[in-house]
Amino acid sequence: MVFRNGSTAAGANPLDVSMRIEMAPLQGLTGHVFREVYARHFVGVDHSYCPFVRLRAGQLLARDKRELAAGLVMGDGFTPQIIAASPAEASSLCGLLVESGHRRVNLNLGCPFPMETKRKKGAGLLPYPEEVEKLLETLCRFEPALKVSVKTRLGLEDDSEFSALVPIFNAFPLSAIIIHPRTAKQMYKGTVAWDVFGEQGRKLTSPVIANGDIATIEDAHRVREAFPWIAGLMIGRGLLRDPFLPAAIKGLDPPSSRRQVLGHFHDDLVEGYSEAGMSPGHIVDKMRGLWTYLVHNFPDAEKLTKRFKKVRDMDKYQELVGALFR
Ligand SMILES: Cc1cc2nc3c(=O)[nH]c(=O)nc-3n(C[C@H](O)[C@H](O)[C@H](O)COP(=O)(O)O)c2cc1C
Numbered sequence: 001m002v003f004r005n006g007s008t009a010a011g012a013n014p015l016d017v018s019m020r021i022e023m024a025p026l027q028g029l030t031g032h033v034f035r036e037v038y039a040r041h042f043v044g045v046d047h048s049y050c051p052f053v054r055l056r057a058g059q060l061l062a063r064d065k066r067e068l069a070a071g072l073v074m075g076d077g078f079t080p081q082i083i084a085a086s087p088a089e090a091s092s093l094c095g096l097l098v099e100s101g102h103r104r105v106n107l108n109l110g111c112p113f114p115m116e117t118k119r120k121k122g123a124g125l126l127p128y129p130e131e132v133e134k135l136l137e138t139l140c141r142f143e144p145a146l147k148v149s150v151k152t153r154l155g156l157e158d159d160s161e162f163s164a165l166v167p168i169f170n171a172f173p174l175s176a177i178i179i180h181p182r183t184a185k186q187m188y189k190g191t192v193a194w195d196v197f198g199e200q201g202r203k204l205t206s207p208v209i210a211n212g213d214i215a216t217i218e219d220a221h222r223v224r225e226a227f228p229w230i231a232g233l234m235i236g237r238g239l240l241r242d243p244f245l246p247a248a249i250k251g252l253d254p255p256s257s258r259r260q261v262l263g264h265f266h267d268d269l270v271e272g273y274s275e276a277g278m279s280p281g282h283i284v285d286k287m288r289g290l291w292t293y294l295v296h297n298f299p300d301a302e303k304l305t306k307r308f309k310k311v312r313d314m315d316k317y318q319e320l321v322g323a324l325f326r
Contacts, residue, residue, distance in 0.1 A: 019224060020232030021246045022178070023048035023239060024211060025081050025106075025151075029289060030236075032070040033272040035078060041265040044246025045239075046232070049151070052083040052108045052122075055092060070276075072101055079149065081106040085120045087138040094142045102146070104175070107139060109152035112184035117156060123184035126156045129164045136172045149176040151211075155183045159196045166203050174206040178234050181212055188237075198227055207231035214238050220249040240293035262297060263325035280314035287317065298324055 023030060023038070023045045030038075035048050050071055053064035060068070071078050080102055084090040090107070097105055109132065111122025118124065125132050139148045150169070155161030159181070169177055181197035182190065192212040201208045210223050211234035220233055238245055243265065244254060255261045269290075273283045291308045295301040304324075311317045 019220070019250060020046050020209075021220075021249060022046060022209060022232060022234040023246075024234045024236030025049040025051040026236050026240070027051040028286070029240065032067055032078075033276050034269065034290075035071075037265060037269045037272045038243065040268065041261055042243050042247060043252060044244075044248075044250050048078045049081050049106055050078055052081045052111065053093070054083050054121075055089055058092070060093075060096060068097070068100060068102070079104040079106045081108050081151065083108040083111060083116060083121050084135065085125070087134050090135050090138045091141075094139060094146055098142060098145045104147045104149070105139060105142070106178075107135060107148070107150045109150055110180055110184070112153070112187050117184055123153045123156050126153065126161050126165065126184070129168050132165060133168045133171070136168065136174075140172050143173065147175040148172070149174055149178065151178040151180070153180050153182055153184055154193060154196055154200075157183060157185050159183055159193050162196065162200050166200055170203075170205045172206075176207050176209050176231065177204055178209040178211050181210075194223070194226065201227065202229055209234050211236070215241065215245075217245070217248050220245075237293060240290065241296045258297070259325060262294070266294075266321065266325065281312070284311060284314055284317045 021044055023035065025048075028051070030048070030051060032050065035050075039045070050067055053060060053068060068080055071080070080097055082090065082093040082097075082105060084093055084107070094105055108122050109125055111117070113122070116122040116124060120128065120131065125135070136148070136150075139146070142148070152165070179197055179201060181193045182188075197210065201210075208230050209232045210227060210230050214220050214223060214233055214235050215238035219238070220235075223233060224230065233249075235245060242248075243262070244258060248254065270283055270287065273286060274280075278286065288308050288311065292305065295304045295308065298304055307320060311320055
């Protein structure tokens with residue numbers, strides 16, 4: 001991992017099973033079916049979040065409703081994430097969570113997409129600390145029924161926006177502050193500003209979780225070593241590329257055949273989506289999204305990516321996948 005100030009961190013204890021690892025929410029990828037099937041095949045993740053749910057015309061979208069209900073039945077103790085622009089919207093969403101039996105809520109202050117940021121949602125709120133304050137006031141009124149956490153970037157346009165948010169975050173009893181140290185303008189690219197994370201994150205009084213570009217055991221240990229005050233790590237794309245990564249970071253033994261475990265995970269995931277009522281075409285679409293990450297477990301990932309891009313129907317899809325796992 002490259003630290004922006006050029007510093008490096010030494011390696012860490014490879015048997016650190018106590019390091020808390022959370023699965024990042026990834027819209028379209030880590031819904032309840034994925035999380036449930038993942039938990040059946042892999043170890044190492046301590047907690048997960050559902051991708052954000054929202055209100056449209058005052059109502060939850062049908063798919064968000066299903067997501068929240070199914071997650072609850074699963075009982076994996078995940079945290080529902082909401083995205084909201086106004087205290088009224090946040091209050092309605094929290095009310096719905098409490099009514100349906102949820103015990104936690106995470107506020108999305110990181111979504112970088114203009115469709116949300118233009119409506120002052122996600123990272124669109126970051127230049128407005130007083131509005132973040134009002135939202136947190138609203139959310140924290142639901143304490144103790146709901147434990148409140150936030151997931152944030154460093155800013156919308158500039159990472160200097162974060163310093164004005166620190167006293168706001170410190171004014172509330174947040175159970176966690178997950179920081180992805182990029183601006184929304186960067187989307188998912190460019191350097192992760194670990195220097196700003198270090199400087200600002202240590203001023204926060206709530207537990208801080210570090211998130212961003214953790215793709216290897218070494219990345220995880222470097223972040224942990226550089227910032228010993230963090231409460232844990234959150235991993236998104238790195239976990240999709242290598243589902244064994246959380247266990248490896250914790251120094252747990254790898255399975256005797258990675259390919260076999262991946263194959264069983266894959267087949268159960270396809271079955272899970274089918275049981276959830278998805279059409280074969282929709283499942284192929286969904287799985288193609290996951291394969292943009294999973295291809296890296298196989299030789300010639302580039303060629304494989306091209307082949308997956310062309311696949312549209314389930315028979316052709318199963319043919320391609322069957323050859324990989326055989
Ligand atoms: C396809 C995609 C969907 C995402 N959806 C969400 C989301 O619903 N809520 C959220 O807080 N972050 C979302 N994120 C951001 C991730 O949770 C995470 O913060 C980001 O990918 C950086 O971590 P990583 O480098 O470990 O992936 C999404 C990211 C991607 C790539």
